[in-house]
Amino acid sequence: MTATDRSARLLVGLLAAAGAAHMVAPKPFDATIPQALPGSPRAWTHASGVVELLLAAGVAVPRTRRVSAVAAACFFAGVFPANVKMAYDWRHKPAALKSLAYARLPLQVPLVLWAAKVGREAAR
Numbered sequence: 501m502t503a504t505d506r507s508a509r510l511l512v513g514l515l516a517a518a519g520a521a522h523m524v525a526p527k528p529f530d531a532t533i534p535q536a537l538p539g540s541p542r543a544w545t546h547a548s549g550v551v552e553l554l555l556a557a558g559v560a561v562p563r564t565r566r567v568s569a570v571a572a573a574c575f576f577a578g579v580f581p582a583n584v585k586m587a588y589d590w591r592h593k594p595a596a597l598k599s600l601a602y603a604r605l606p607l608q609v610p611l612v613l614w615a616a617k618v619g620r621e622a623a624r
Contacts, residue, residue: 504621508559508569511618515556515572522549531589532582551575562623569619576611583608 501509522529526545533541555575558568583604590601 504618507614508565508618508622511569511572511615512556512560515552515559519549519552519556522546522552532586534581534585548579559618566619566622569615569622573612573615573619576608576615580605580608 522545526542526549529545529548530541533544537544552575555568555572558564559572561568583601587601587605590598592598593601
């Protein structure tokens with residue numbers, strides 16, 4: 501197995517785990533949904549979980565890996581406002597929780613870059 505294959509498999513694992521977490525334990529994710537979005541936070545939580553599971557499936561299949569990994573990069577960029585909301589909402593929490601929320605913000609950048617790289621390196 502090549503490093504490219506390992507990277508793609510790790511991305512599949514991350515997306516699948518995140519998608520499953522959105523379904524199994526949605527409450528923490530509900531709190532990150534910006535109020536400006538229409539509908540219920542739970543619907544958005546479940547929808548984002550479904551998207552993550554679909555992206556994981558797409559990245560897992562070599563034939564669809566390129567487009568799915570690029571879509572994952574876009575998804576990671578698109579959920580950034582939820583991380584900003586979490587950091588803002590947790591600004592008065594204990595230092596450890598506040599640090600966790602703030603640490604998620606710059607983490608989005610390597611996730612976007614990683615998914616984009618998996619997409620670039622996928623077989624054409």
